[in-house]
Amino acid sequence: MSIQICNFPFHPRFALxxxxxxxxxxxxxxFASGSxxxxxxxxxxxxxxxxxxxxxxxxxxxxxxxxxxxxILLNHFSASSPINQSQLRxxxxxxxxxxxxxxxxxxxxxxxxxxxxxxxxxxxxxxxFVISPSIGDFLKEDLAWGTYVLLRNTSTVxxxxxxxxxxxxxxxxxxxxxxxxxxxxxxxxxxxxxxxxADVKETLYFPQYAGSALSWDILPDGTRSVFVQxxxxxxxxxxxDGFLLVASTAGYAYSDKDRAWxxxxxxxxxx
Amino acid sequence: MEVRFITQxxxxxxxxxxxxxxxxxxPRYIRASSSTSQEPKSYRxxxxxxxxxxxxxxxxxxxxxxxxxxxxxxxxxxxxxxRAVSGIAPVADAxxxxxxxxxxxxGLAVTNLLTGLVWLSIRPKSITPVEPEGLDCNxxxxxxxxxxxxxxxxxxxxxxxxxxxxxxxxxxxxxxLVQIGMAAESPEDSNKAVIVNTDKLMxxxxxxxVMKSKAQSYLxxxxxxxxxxxxxxxxxxxxxxxxxxxxxxxxxxxxGNTVRGFTSSDQAWISSIGEKLDATLGRCFINxxxxxxxxxx
Numbered sequence: 001m002s003i004q005i006c007n008f009p010f011h012p013r014f015a016l017x018x019x020x021x022x023x024x025x026x027x028x029x030x031f032a033s034g035s036x037x038x039x040x041x042x043x044x045x046x047x048x049x050x051x052x053x054x055x056x057x058x059x060x061x062x063x064x065x066x067x068x069x070x071x072i073l074l075n076h077f078s079a080s081s082p083i084n085q086s087q088l089r090x091x092x093x094x095x096x097x098x099x100x101x102x103x104x105x106x107x108x109x110x111x112x113x114x115x116x117x118x119x120x121x122x123x124x125x126x127x128x129f130v131i132s133p134s135i136g137d138f139l140k141e142d143l144a145w146g147t148y149v150l151l152r153n154t155s156t157v158x159x160x161x162x163x164x165x166x167x168x169x170x171x172x173x174x175x176x177x178x179x180x181x182x183x184x185x186x187x188x189x190x191x192x193x194x195x196x197x198a199d200v201k202e203t204l205y206f207p208q209y210a211g212s213a214l215s216w217d218i219l220p221d222g223t224r225s226v227f228v229q230x231x232x233x234x235x236x237x238x239x240x241d242g243f244l245l246v247a248s249t250a251g252y253a254y255s256d257k258d259r260a261w262x263x264x265x266x267x268x269x270x271x
Numbered sequence: 272m273e274v275r276f277i278t279q280x281x282x283x284x285x286x287x288x289x290x291x292x293x294x295x296x297x298p299r300y301i302r303a304s305s306s307t308s309q310e311p312k313s314y315r316x317x318x319x320x321x322x323x324x325x326x327x328x329x330x331x332x333x334x335x336x337x338x339x340x341x342x343x344x345x346x347x348x349x350x351x352x353x354r355a356v357s358g359i360a361p362v363a364d365a366x367x368x369x370x371x372x373x374x375x376x377x378g379l380a381v382t383n384l385l386t387g388l389v390w391l392s393i394r395p396k397s398i399t400p401v402e403p404e405g406l407d408c409n410x411x412x413x414x415x416x417x418x419x420x421x422x423x424x425x426x427x428x429x430x431x432x433x434x435x436x437x438x439x440x441x442x443x444x445x446x447x448l449v450q451i452g453m454a455a456e457s458p459e460d461s462n463k464a465v466i467v468n469t470d471k472l473m474x475x476x477x478x479x480x481v482m483k484s485k486a487q488s489y490l491x492x493x494x495x496x497x498x499x500x501x502x503x504x505x506x507x508x509x510x511x512x513x514x515x516x517x518x519x520x521x522x523x524x525x526x527g528n529t530v531r532g533f534t535s536s537d538q539a540w541i542s543s544i545g546e547k548l549d550a551t552l553g554r555c556f557i558n559x560x561x562x563x564x565x566x567x568x
Contacts, residue, residue, distance in 0.1 A: 060382075060386075061382050061383070061386050064378070064379065064382045065379065065382075068375045068378055068379050071375055072372060072375050072376070075368055075371045075372055075375070076368075076372070078368075079368045080368075081368075083368070084357070084369070085357065086353050086354070086356070086357030086369065087368065087369040087372055089353050090350055090353050090354075090369070090372045090373050090376050091372045091376075093346055093349055093350065093353070093376050094372060094375050094376035094379060097342070097343075097346050097376060097379040097380060097383065098379055100339075100342060100383065101379055101382055101383060101386075104339060104383070104386055106324070107324065107328055107335060108386075108390065110324070110325045110328035110329055111328060111329075111332055111335065111336065111390065112329075112332055112394070112395050113393055113394065113395040138418075145547055145550075149540070149543040149547075152539075152543070153536065153539045153540050153543060154536075204318065207322070208322075257433065257534065257536060257537070258536065260432055260433035261429070261433045261536070261540050263432065263433075264425075264428070264429030264432055264433050265429075267425060267428065267429065268425050268429075
């Protein structure tokens, strides 16, 4: 895993950190007067669980649906005597119940308080950190901090900030290897121009990137959520100053709160 | 020796100021050449499609949670009814293929019932926000460099937009830099807000505790906390408070209007913003100290 870093002086705290599992930084040690879980959930004793670690019980209705549905079909086709009406009725009922059970975990994902999927680091692809050389030092430091914080606090694996055409790119991207930093920056700029991202007028959120019609080849393999936030220069003129793009390998990765915070980060680079 | 750095801060003469336009804008007169077009191409990608299921489920959260219970219960009754109507005794054995089909359907109905019960049990408790009593104030220490002011205002705007924060007070180096948002009314003059008494705050146990532990402190339900009296400038019914140390020289007091209203994601973001503010403030105050030292010499 090679890391390419633009060499310029900025606050060492915001330098590229080695990618490990998402561990809590020292400064995030908090004293909460309740446990973190109780902020959001009101768990009761009733839980549908076998207590097997690593087994996600929220998908249990789906497996039961598949299992019992196939048993109903097996029963139907292995019946020796002719099947009467009432059996057909109860089989139909059973099959529709099985279909409903299979769909249940999908509905459950959108309920409040459901668990958010954790991101996984892409296996293929290298980390990169490129900042355009024509950006001032203070702005470079702000960009370094901003991208670092986005990578740390959300489930983002790739972030790109564009300010009036100049880019800051960080994280896992799908780029051809063996390029110098300047060439890499120009390559990213060309790709962004092809997609026409600089012209995006409103926020775009693709929670299921794989299923949509998108295919931006600069994004790393395994990207499942993409969020693009344009940076507005002045509210009156509606001219876009640039954009902020974040991508994650988890589906439905950006909740309303995450998107509000990303919008706040984008405001920092406005104007 | 108490040095009031604020009065000696001067806007640095030649800042590599990030508001000065960096040389980013490419020259526009190259427009005629077709090889390098400078206007951004229009965005040709697809717009995100609306997910009807997701929208429906998020809007009707409560009814969707109890839906599997109704489905499971109804199918349970339907199976028994089917048996009764077709004249077969409701005996639950696996002898005939009819019974097996019925048993499987019953099993699925029970699964749905239990899933519905689980969904109901993990419903997050909805807590209503409490409107803070007090008045709106916007107090910024004077003579701060514009870049610092804009950074502090940005911090306030993002906290206001993304969390349940309603009041923000930043104290650094013994000076109250910012008091924005809702503040308690002063008892003497009901049009003015309570001014932050930084000396008293810094001697209090709240500040000392946070500085000693060097970590963020989240008071999820402020009414249960005895140190409440040391924060008189916050509205009396502030529900939750986050105390974020800014390095070892300052503190940010962030008040919210909902009990347990700051999620763990909010806490992580607030501590990142605290680090950034500490870096900016530290640089700002060191610059001013150097300038004042040069002037004294």
